Amino acid sequence: MLISTAYAQAADAAQDPTGGLLQLLPMILMFVVIWFLMIRPQMKRAKQHKAMVEALAKGDEVITQGGVAGRIADVGEQFVHVEIAEKVEIIVQKQAVSTVLPKGTLKSA
16 A cells, blocks of 8 residues: 554653653743742732822822822721812822822922
């Protein structure tokens, strides 16, 4: 016939003493690099933001994620009242506060 018979070779375990672990090494190495360069710093920033939000108090000067700067007039369970001008207050979620400014940053007009 034109097609010859194909014979399967027996798998020899003695050829690879690591048992295929060497093939998984690049994937494990990539995961470790991604962990230290991306995941770990993000978790650290999230922990710092959570601590900052829990420490908000009346009189703190803040900037929201929308870029609105003001002084905290009242702190609730989920929301804060931010005074952006004299007798002008807005209600913002606590999580929307991105930065706490040093005291005296915002000047009273």
